[in-house]
Amino acid sequence: MTPAFSVLFYAARVIRRRARPDSPQPHGRREPSFGRDDGLDTGPPPRRRPAAALSPAWRRRAPAALAIAGCLLLALLVLRQPLADRFWPETRAQALREQAATALAEGRLTAADGSGARELFEAALAMDPDRNEAREGLARVARSALAQAAAAVEADRLDDAQAALALARELAAPRAEVERVDEALRERQIARAGLDEVRERAHAAYARGDLHGSANSALPLYRRILSLRPGDADALRGREDALGDLLQQAREGLRQGRYADAAVAVAVAREFDPGHVDLPDTEARLGEERDALMRHAAADRAAGRLERAEARYLQLQAADPEAADVREGLLQVASAHARRAERAAADFRFADADAALADAARLAPGTGMAEAAARHVERARQSHARLEPAGTPQQRRARVRALLAEVAEAERRGDLLTPPGDSAYDKLRAARAIAPEDAEVRRVSARLLPAAVDCFDRELRGNRLGRARACLDARVALSEDEAALAAAHRRLAQRWLGVGDERLGAGELANAQAAYEAARALDPTLPELEQFAERLRAASTTGGVL
Numbered sequence: 001m002t003p004a005f006s007v008l009f010y011a012a013r014v015i016r017r018r019a020r021p022d023s024p025q026p027h028g029r030r031e032p033s034f035g036r037d038d039g040l041d042t043g044p045p046p047r048r049r050p051a052a053a054l055s056p057a058w059r060r061r062a063p064a065a066l067a068i069a070g071c072l073l074l075a076l077l078v079l080r081q082p083l084a085d086r087f088w089p090e091t092r093a094q095a096l097r098e099q100a101a102t103a104l105a106e107g108r109l110t111a112a113d114g115s116g117a118r119e120l121f122e123a124a125l126a127m128d129p130d131r132n133e134a135r136e137g138l139a140r141v142a143r144s145a146l147a148q149a150a151a152a153v154e155a156d157r158l159d160d161a162q163a164a165l166a167l168a169r170e171l172a173a174p175r176a177e178v179e180r181v182d183e184a185l186r187e188r189q190i191a192r193a194g195l196d197e198v199r200e201r202a203h204a205a206y207a208r209g210d211l212h213g214s215a216n217s218a219l220p221l222y223r224r225i226l227s228l229r230p231g232d233a234d235a236l237r238g239r240e241d242a243l244g245d246l247l248q249q250a251r252e253g254l255r256q257g258r259y260a261d262a263a264v265a266v267a268v269a270r271e272f273d274p275g276h277v278d279l280p281d282t283e284a285r286l287g288e289e290r291d292a293l294m295r296h297a298a299a300d301r302a303a304g305r306l307e308r309a310e311a312r313y314l315q316l317q318a319a320d321p322e323a324a325d326v327r328e329g330l331l332q333v334a335s336a337h338a339r340r341a342e343r344a345a346a347d348f349r350f351a352d353a354d355a356a357l358a359d360a361a362r363l364a365p366g367t368g369m370a371e372a373a374a375r376h377v378e379r380a381r382q383s384h385a386r387l388e389p390a391g392t393p394q395q396r397r398a399r400v401r402a403l404l405a406e407v408a409e410a411e412r413r414g415d416l417l418t419p420p421g422d423s424a425y426d427k428l429r430a431a432r433a434i435a436p437e438d439a440e441v442r443r444v445s446a447r448l449l450p451a452a453v454d455c456f457d458r459e460l461r462g463n464r465l466g467r468a469r470a471c472l473d474a475r476v477a478l479s480e481d482e483a484a485l486a487a488a489h490r491r492l493a494q495r496w497l498g499v500g501d502e503r504l505g506a507g508e509l510a511n512a513q514a515a516y517e518a519a520r521a522l523d524p525t526l527p528e529l530e531q532f533a534e535r536l537r538a539a540s541t542t543g544g545v546l
Contacts, residue, residue: 346477
């Protein structure tokens with residue numbers, strides 16, 4: 001029976017007893033009286049007012065009121081502990097401290113489910129941080145953890161000792177005592193591991209030049225010794241010698257052009273001893289070699305030496321697979337391969353075009369770069385099939401001369417790239433389809449190239465990007481140098497991205513996406529592409545509202 005029920009029950013009994021005047025007085029007590037009053041004339045007895053009858057409305061509400069009162073009483077019974085914790089937290093904190101003391105006495109210092117002494121004391125401290133009992137309890141847990149660690153070392157339960165010692169450290173046990181137990185633990189570990197045998201294996205691995213690469217190499221074995229005995233002079237000296245040899249190998253590799261091997265050696269040295277005396281100088285030389293490789297790769301790419309550029313970038317990527325500048329360089333090489341494929345297709349050299357397409361697809365998979373170039377190659381195939389002449393060699397040469405004369409006539413009219421079919425460029429394409437290696441055809445191609453460049457600049461200034469792309473295709477077909485074509489592709493890609501930005505700002509997601517695809521097909525290495533793609537994704541998820 002709860003205290004509330006006891007009070008109500010007692011009050012009801014007292015009220016009932018006082019309501020009965022004829023009930024005997026306890027312990028023989030008699031109340032004073034004036035005797036019998038039956039002789040007094042008090043007049044007619046007063047009329048009693050009849051008790052008010054309950055109204056029908058109250059009779060209807062009474063069961064509901066009783067039910068509500070019962071529910072409130074039941075809720076009070078069920079929630080009395082949470083309410084007490086809410087309004088009187090010191091009661092809950094005291095209970096946690098008592099539970100923690102019990103767990104400490106039973107040796108349950110920590111537990112993942114929160115029932116350990118450490119967790120309970122920490123919970124009590126968080127709930128009532130102004131009291132010191134929980135802090136003192138945590139100090140007792142730290143001392144008990146040290147005692148458990150020492151006992152586990154004596155019993156040769158080294159894993160248990162390691163765990164208990166870690167707990168003592170976390171709870172800021174006295175450092176001197178922690179170090180004493182830790183030293184005893186390391187000695188047991190050394191005895192179990194056979195440290196002398198590990199030392200002999202490390203020296204033997206160093207003698208045969210096996211410095212790193214496996215668990216039985218010299219550096220990992222020296223690290224194992226030092227993890228058990230950090231001040232071991234012999235192991236420290238062996239590690240120093242092994243790292244010195246490794247860094248010497250790295251410097252020799254740099255002199256021989258083996259950048260990737262040198263980078264791996266420097267990374268290993270940094271892992272085993274970042275403070276080695278020879279490391280800063282070797283790292284500086286490695287950085288210089290990296291910068292030189294990047295410069296040479298960019299120069300090879302600009303000069304059209306794509307295979308050499310790719311080899312240099314791959315050396316750099318082997319040393320650092322996540323390097324963004326190396327990845328961008330490889331994409332630029334892929335873009336150059338795609339342009340080479342388009343140029344070869346314009347000369348109807350489809351075997352070379354297919355090889356260049358394969359290189360672009362290998363270096364830039366999933367970028368759409370190779371696919372865009374492949375569409376150009378396919379259109380060139382179809383054009384070649386339409387233009388390929390029949391007849392004897394004499395007839396084909398005559399046809400070439402006639403086409404070149406039409407080219408000259410179109411130039412005099414000023415019809416360099418338009419109208420389609422009758423322009424100087426279209427007549428030249430027909431001549432190239434017949435005799436792509438003809439010397440006169442190549443001279444005419446070189447003569448038309450400035451006109452194509454002017455066309456590109458003019459259409460770009462007028463923001464007629466589709467016609468600018470046609471002029472750029474003409475520049476590719478007329479075999480312009482690689483660096484100038486790369487710059488033109490980037491200019492047009494940036495202009496398309498500007499159009500995409502305008503369309504995105506107007507909420508025209510489809511047009512913005514089309515402009516983005518056009519820019520990416522022209523120059524997938526454009527730095528602004530990634531940020532614009534992120535804006536496109538955000539706009540797509542918000543229905544076009546940024």
